[in-house]
Amino acid sequence: MSKNDKVKYQSIGQKVTADTYFTRPYTSQDKGTVENRIGVIRRFFPKKTDLLIVSKKDVKLVERKLNNRPVRKFNYSTPNQVLQQKIALIT
Numbered sequence: 001m002s003k004n005d006k007v008k009y010q011s012i013g014q015k016v017t018a019d020t021y022f023t024r025p026y027t028s029q030d031k032g033t034v035e036n037r038i039g040v041i042r043r044f045f046p047k048k049t050d051l052l053i054v055s056k057k058d059v060k061l062v063e064r065k066l067n068n069r070p071v072r073k074f075n076y077s078t079p080n081q082v083l084q085q086k087i088a089l090i091t
Helices: 003-015 028-044 056-067 079-090
Strands: none
Touching: 028 056, 056 079
């Protein structure tokens, strides 16, 4: 990806008010988590799914399921549980 491509993505992110993230070049360990999450999401929305017809309600349902799904990396706590623990530490 060229620097120009990265600027295009940032511009698009600003227009749709979404954060964009890029892995560090030549660091495959950064991509493992991303690829894993994409694979999990594809269970709900297979490749070639027209995302224009996916409702916000469906996206929220998948979001809720994934955020309440135990994750080995978090010692089988859910992402929501880990977030609440982190919030508790700062309040």
